[in-house]
Amino acid sequence: MGWQPTRQGDRTLQQQIVTWITERIERGDWVAGTKLPTQRQLALQFGVNRSTVQQALEELKAIGILESTIGSGIYVANSSWQALIKQRQPNWQTYIDTSLHKPNYHTIQLINEYEQRDDFIRLGTGELAPNLLPTTEMEASLKELSLEPRALGYSSPQGSKQLREAICRYVQKRGIQALPENVCIVSGALQALQLIAVGLLEQGSIVFQEKTSYLNSVHPFQSVGMQMIAINRDQQLAQSLAHKKRKRQAVFYAVPTLNNPTGRVWTTEEKRQVYEACKQSRIPIIEDDVYHELLFNEDSPSIKSMDDSGQVLYIGSVSKTLSPGLRIGWLIGPTTVIERLADIKMQTDYGSSAISQEIVLHWLQTGKYERHIEGLRHELQQRATFVEKLLNDNLRDIASWEQPKGGFYIWLKFHAPIVDKAFFIKLLQFNVLINPGYIYDAQDTQHIRLSYAYATREQLQYGVEMLCQVAKLSEKKAD
Known part of the structure; x- marks a missing residue:
């Protein structure tokens, strides 16, 4: 116990004491539950003021390496190893929080997460259904290629x-x-x-x-x-x-x-x-x-x-x-x-x-590409017609939309401003995943992007029915 901090160099006396105590715990000299000498004893040993020792000990308590018991003294904390590991690791959360790229909105993070689950109906996804992808033709073309x-x-x-x-x-x-x-x-x-x-x-x-x-x-x-x-x-x-x-x-x-x-x-x-x-x-x-x-x-x-x-x-x-x-x-x-x-x-x-x-x-x-596009357009048009019928049967009284001119989407507008985070979460409880309008315009509480390109017809029917049910419940609550 003959070590003393030096007054030469860039590091303060307090920093040197913190390092010395930490090293003793890391080496196993002071195990969890070990009682430290009193502040007076440490100050005498280190040749420093008692206030310097006190500040060093407070710093070690703040990061969880030491803990104090009133009337008993200061001990090596039971969780000291976890605290030491955390101290040695970079603070990744700080790196994340100060990084250049902005995180996705929480709703979009949830969409990305639930799109990977087969038990959810993807009612808003911007992607073609697997059965609309030319898998067989693609396999055949791979055999035709000469690389x-x-x-x-x-x-x-x-x-x-x-x-x-x-x-x-x-x-x-x-x-x-x-x-x-x-x-x-x-x-x-x-x-x-x-x-x-x-x-x-x-x-x-x-x-x-x-x-x-x-x-x-x-x-x-x-x-x-x-x-x-x-x-x-x-x-x-x-x-x-x-x-x-x-x-x-x-x-x-x-x-x-x-x-x-x-x-x-x-x-x-x-x-x-x-x-x-x-x-x-x-x-x-x-x-x-x-x-x-x-x-x-x-x-x-x-x-x-x-x-x-x-x-x-x-x-x-x-x-x-x-x-x-x-x-x-x-x-x-x-x-x-x-x-x-x-x-x-x-x-x-x-x-x-x-x-x-x-x-x-x-x-x-x-010419495979253009032939594929022609068939794909026909299939998407049939899907759009099917979903429009579902909307007319279920949502005509509470929402409006324009007839789709192509692509994947119907921009569905509810008469009441009900499309918020709670609406999105409620549909998740029915295993229905939507793209709410507020991810495209933060002030939009009336629209959802309804896709007819991914879900099966059975899934589309169930999804629209659940959409209708949740929308009507939300309207009642709003009233």
């Missing part, structure tokens, strides 16, 4: 040149003229948004969007310091954009064809209005066009097809049409932008799966 050695290696920064050429030919049907150097293969549309956020925009940039927006349910821009601003597409759009943008960087995010979550489709005039308004203030447009192939009737042109100045960044994907598991999408834009984003993509994931790119290329080149 070169490169297909088993890393992809090039912008992705397979053959696939980019095939995409250029494919998007010509949308009126989009592009060269392979204008295309970057991405791991789905969300990665395209993430690349744009970190690769093109400075912190504090503005992302204009409609009030009800998919972007409110994910955080690719919010997590890197962008300001989200809801904007009305009215006659004053050009003036509103110019006024709010001022001298800051800005982009306009749009899902003009089968909007997620509302399912709405802009007219050609509405698309041109947004394009011209953004052009006046030199605001780039991000056109998220991943649903357009699922329109039940003829489509209007894409915004990108109107683009004569490289102002529109166009996003496409096979996740909503062929397979989300392939993780293949594309971003079309000016060469300088594409090269920049491809460079960042290589820094983050070293390229999308080369094998997945070969599969998508095969489906585009052989």
